[in-house]
Amino acid sequence: MLGGGLLAAPALSRAQTNETLRTIASLRTIHGDFSDKAIPDADIEQILGASVRAASASAMQSYSIVVVRDPEAQRTICGYRGSCLLVYFLDYTRSIATAKRLGHEFAPDDMEWFVTGSTNTMLAVQTAVIAAKSMGIDSLLTNGVHRGKMERLWEMLGLPQKYCFPLIALVLGYAAKEPAYKKGRLNGPGIVHRGTYRRLTDEEADAIVRQYDDKALHLGLNEEWDKNGHKHYLDWFHKAWIGRNARPGETQILQRLRLAGFVETAGS
Amino acid sequence: MLGGGLLAAPALSRAQTNETLRTIASLRTIHGDFSDKAIPDADIEQILGASVRAASASAMQSYSIVVVRDPEAQRTICGYRGSCLLVYFLDYTRSIATAKRLGHEFAPDDMEWFVTGSTNTMLAVQTAVIAAKSMGIDSLLTNGVHRGKMERLWEMLGLPQKYCFPLIALVLGYAAKEPAYKKGRLNGPGIVHRGTYRRLTDEEADAIVRQYDDKALHLGLNEEWDKNGHKHYLDWFHKAWIGRNARPGETQILQRLRLAGFVETAGS
Numbered sequence: 001m002l003g004g005g006l007l008a009a010p011a012l013s014r015a016q017t018n019e020t021l022r023t024i025a026s027l028r029t030i031h032g033d034f035s036d037k038a039i040p041d042a043d044i045e046q047i048l049g050a051s052v053r054a055a056s057a058s059a060m061q062s063y064s065i066v067v068v069r070d071p072e073a074q075r076t077i078c079g080y081r082g083s084c085l086l087v088y089f090l091d092y093t094r095s096i097a098t099a100k101r102l103g104h105e106f107a108p109d110d111m112e113w114f115v116t117g118s119t120n121t122m123l124a125v126q127t128a129v130i131a132a133k134s135m136g137i138d139s140l141l142t143n144g145v146h147r148g149k150m151e152r153l154w155e156m157l158g159l160p161q162k163y164c165f166p167l168i169a170l171v172l173g174y175a176a177k178e179p180a181y182k183k184g185r186l187n188g189p190g191i192v193h194r195g196t197y198r199r200l201t202d203e204e205a206d207a208i209v210r211q212y213d214d215k216a217l218h219l220g221l222n223e224e225w226d227k228n229g230h231k232h233y234l235d236w237f238h239k240a241w242i243g244r245n246a247r248p249g250e251t252q253i254l255q256r257l258r259l260a261g262f263v264e265t266a267g268s
Numbered sequence: 269m270l271g272g273g274l275l276a277a278p279a280l281s282r283a284q285t286n287e288t289l290r291t292i293a294s295l296r297t298i299h300g301d302f303s304d305k306a307i308p309d310a311d312i313e314q315i316l317g318a319s320v321r322a323a324s325a326s327a328m329q330s331y332s333i334v335v336v337r338d339p340e341a342q343r344t345i346c347g348y349r350g351s352c353l354l355v356y357f358l359d360y361t362r363s364i365a366t367a368k369r370l371g372h373e374f375a376p377d378d379m380e381w382f383v384t385g386s387t388n389t390m391l392a393v394q395t396a397v398i399a400a401k402s403m404g405i406d407s408l409l410t411n412g413v414h415r416g417k418m419e420r421l422w423e424m425l426g427l428p429q430k431y432c433f434p435l436i437a438l439v440l441g442y443a444a445k446e447p448a449y450k451k452g453r454l455n456g457p458g459i460v461h462r463g464t465y466r467r468l469t470d471e472e473a474d475a476i477v478r479q480y481d482d483k484a485l486h487l488g489l490n491e492e493w494d495k496n497g498h499k500h501y502l503d504w505f506h507k508a509w510i511g512r513n514a515r516p517g518e519t520q521i522l523q524r525l526r527l528a529g530f531v532e533t534a535g536s
Contacts, residue, residue: 016314019287020402024318024395046284048460050292052453054394055409058509059489061454066461073463089465094458097473098480104506111522116411118383119436122390123409126322127292129391130398134288141323141391143384157465164465168387185320186329190362192316193334195341197357197425197432205365212366221327238372241326250532254379264518 023134028182030138034082034173043135044084047172050131051086054123062108062117063124064091064164066157074171077153078144082173087145087153088125090117092163107261108163114262121167132172140171147245150252162261184217209234291402296450298406302350302441311403312352315440318399319354322391330376330385331392332359332432334425342439345421346412350441355413355421356393358385360431375529376431382530389435400440408439415513418520430529452485477502 044067052061066087068074074081092108099106108117129139145153145166153159153166189204200208212219212233225236257263312335320329334355336342342349360376367374376385397407413421413434421427421434457472468476480487480501493504525531 016311016403018402020291021314021318021399023288024321024399027321027323027395029323043284046289049455050289052455052459053292053295055295055297055397055407056453057411058505059451059487061459064459064461064465066463066465068463070463094454094468094473094476097458097468098476098502099506101470101473101477102500102502102506104503106506106510110519111525112414112519115386115414115435115521118386119390119411122387123394123397126391126394127295127398129323130395131289131292134286135284139323141325143325143387146380146383157461159465160467167383183327185324186362187317187320190365191320191329191332193332193425195334195336195338197332197334197427199428200362200365202369205362205369208362208366209369219327232370234366234370235372237326238367238370238374242374251378251380253383254532257379264522 020130020134023130027129027133028138028179030082030140030171030173030175030179032080032140033176034138034140034171035176037083037174039083039137039172039174043137044172046135047128047131047137048086051124051128054120054127056120056123057116060095060117060120061124062090062092062095062113063121063167064089064094065124073156076156078142078169078171079147080140080142080144080169080171082140082171084172086128086170086172087157088121088167088170089159090114090121090165090167091160092117093160096163109261110264111262114165114257118165118167125168125170128170136174137172138175139173142169142171145169146253150256161259165256165260165262181218184219186211186219212237288398288402291398295397295401296406296447298350298408298439298441298443298447300348300408301444302406302408302439303444305351305442307351307405307440307442311405312440314403315396315399315405316354319392319396322388322395324388324391325384328363328385328388329392330358330360330363330381331389331435332357332362333392341424344424346410346437346439347415348408348410348412348437348439350408350439352440354396354438354440355425355434356389356436356438357427358382358389358433358435359428360385361428364431377529378532379530382433382525386433386435393436393438396438404442405440406443407441410437410439413437414521418524429527433524433528433530449486452487454479454487480505 068085071081074085220233225233230236336353339349342353458468488501493501498504
């Protein structure tokens, strides 16, 4: 039987341990506290070489990666800067170009291509994160590419309008200082289901609310959620955090996905 | 300067090497050749514990994982079976349940929630893949969950209709025999861009066509693409492989995303 009640991620002593598991256990996000130390080019190349080893549906590698060293460009692209930024794109334009050279038309123009291609991309991203960490290089993954006017990315980077979409920014660097604590993670009911899906009971939902409130578990985003009269972390989260950037109408993401050709019901 | 012309993934000798980089370099997909050897429950738990360490936007862990041991159920869900199947879902229902207990309404009903949530999910998936490999456990990632009637997953597993979507199946097991070769990967023009995005030249596109044709590089899906008169691997790929399952009209994926609430223009 697997234990179903764990809420923090398990310690590494239970089954096996090894350097890779320790690397994964040591993953953490660095928010704007990267030192000025440069990552050697050879290390970036090593990370890129590791990244492409991720599995890829139909061996398509339906992504591309823009490597950005310029600090100001990094900040404009994603809102942060480190020693090096890797911007990961879902990208079919290479496959379209090679198809065209052979006289084939290839138009990956539906949501299935988007979901499959973005899956391939994200597998490559996390492989880069883990490879970097094993080399002592910390990271920040941010969807800052989706904030502000997304059009800036097309202008700055010269992206194709179609069949190319920025998914995530991976900022790499060395931590200027060690974070004060390690983040916790939920790992029990509602995260892991055994055999079939099981909805949370009210008691389990209440237990999760309490766990987010327990500052020793470091599950949330913000350790000072109780500063403005919020009774629970999740009160702060729902009242003050999510929805803070919401705009009425279609999201930019849907608009850009339609422009990029991935929404097959365009105009319907 | 970083070398821009590499096509196979670089060897590990150039910069650093370590156990994690060697684990990543050893990743491979096992297709239906899993042995009957069982993965101990403690190892599955270790893999799950590693998986949740991945970064997660707004610390939301907007996923859940169904662990399936039954071989027939595995096959029905994704078309393959190993010792254990982990089905990864983009899933906001836990967050909705905890919000509701506190009197908040939470409706993650647009494409931005889908993209952000699926990103979180895939980061966790690849962390599981790498953790497993470090423990000697091989894997197959398959989007078989999106083939056939997707409705079967809702029926078999009891999934919520809304705000929950199966993204990928991770089959875990021990390889029955070693694959005959290691897959190659593109790693040059069209994959990695320096500073800004650069479209392939015709010469670069032609070079990629030739690389797919070079059987020693093992870049493609199929080593016998030339059996039915195809001149190039990519001829086989475009004529015989992609589009083989295409159906006119909307993809099931778009239909299910709309049912799940993630397409904000439903009915427009």
